[in-house]
């Protein structure tokens with residue numbers, strides 16, 4: 412047994428889970444009219460309602476004890492201080508420094524990283540201003556109208572999510588495109604819409620070796636050079652964001668067009684660095700700085716708020732409650748609104764790449780569940796797709812709902828229909844519908860019924876939801892929201908005692924596909940792999 416599962420607190424939580432297994436949230440609400448007041452928190456204008464969770468007055472104190480016993484306070488201090496908590500890669504984890512407006516020196520390995528950060532931010536401002544104003548022009552002298560971010564994983568999901576979420580803040584001068592997949596259709600379909608004379612490519616890759624990104628970058632460069640019939644055009648149409656200067660120069664991008672960042676920024680935490688350059692190129696640098704400010708304020712709050720009033724800590728503990736004691740395998744993220752439609756995919760990488768680990772920080776196999784499967788999409792679409800399973804399936808799916816209180820659009824009824832669906836769903840998931848209620852309804856309607864029909868119409872309810880409500884999806888609020896979620900993932904990793912900041916699990920598949928690549932260059936049948944891989948390769952050679 413690990414020290415976590417062996418601890419008295421873990422055992423108490425198990426026992427407490429058994430005690431409350433039969434309790435229903437609808438009774439908890441009926442018995443306590445102050446439940447919402449007691450179980451909701453505010454940070455800035457973000458309201459976090461966690462009252463619709465399967466918790467009693469005993470639950471949070473026990474979970475908080477678990478957090479204390481995991482040395483959470485020390486681990487938070489280590490994160491912010493730049494300690495090399497990513498032990499397997501011997502790296503600090505300092506995405507929080509990227510959004511710290513402070514100019515006082517922050518020394519890491521002999522460098523003042525605050526000075527480095529602010530110098531890159533300044534370069535981002537100068538460049539994005541020049542593109543927006545038309546001062547930066549393409550090779551033939553035309554102003555830039557389109558920016559294509561070529562990157563994948565953290566070098567795509569974060570910037571894309573933010574650009575799409577903040578569309579109402581777009582300056583309107585630049586159309587933003589994101590190409591990540593090596594499947595050629597994505598790049599081709601994007602290029603087909605573009606004029607090479609007015610297109611700027613942003614090659615976003617921490618390593619500048621990622622196969623998908625480099626393959627797309629080479630093809631984009633060939634398209635540009637062939638179309639403009641000028642190899643020299645690359646200088647005006649390609650910029651790079653990377654930690655690997657040598658590789659960028661080898662690719663042929665002007666060293667002046669490199670936006671630097673550092674190995675202490677993890678890919679999935681990198682939108683705050685120059686990896687986010689596509690953001691100011693769409694909404695302007697002032698708005699990008701608002702995003703950073705919102706995140707910084709959330710960092711300060713996370714560092715300083717007592718655990719029992721600390722939104723990321725409570726989010727993390729509730730997640731552990733369901734993941735480790737109710738055996739919930741997944742967690743749904745359901746933003747109600749179009750602009751946050753990429754938030755679930757962004758969170759999926761952040762959470763699953765961080766906490767999808769089966770060994771602890773010392774390399775010992777864990778004997779408890781770690782990160783959940785994170786999934787979701789924008790509401791209300793899901794209501795007509797998978798909510799059936801959440802309401803009446805056999806799996807417990809805790810959900811997060813997010814919704815702004817206002818909209819910048821004014822079509823009649825749309826807004827209130829959206830809001831009432833969010834409210835209706837969270838209420839239905841909590842209270843469900845009993846057999847007696849169903850019977851009564853059928854009788855009132857004068858319908859014929861049998862027990863089978865009643866059972867089919869029963870909703871068990873008791874399904875936990877968190878709700879985030881905020882006034883406007885502004886750059887600042889979005890920055891805060893993302894940072895709150897980042898810290899949630901951190902707290903869970905800290906309690907599970909895992910390294911949330913490496914991603915060794917993505918390596919094997921990459922290596923094996925590298926070995927297979929040459930096999931596809933000819934039509935000879937292969938026999939050297941397992942029979943399934945041989946069979947698949949040989950059939951592909953037959954049908955291609």
Ligand SMILES: O=P(O)(O)OC[C@H]1O[C@](O)(CO)[C@@H](O)[C@@H]1O
Nearest residue numbers: 563564565566616617618621678
């Ligand atoms: O920015 P890079 O180096 O191209 O990496 C892209 C992505 O690949 C990964 O390393 C592995 O999937 C992610 O962590 C990262 O966000």
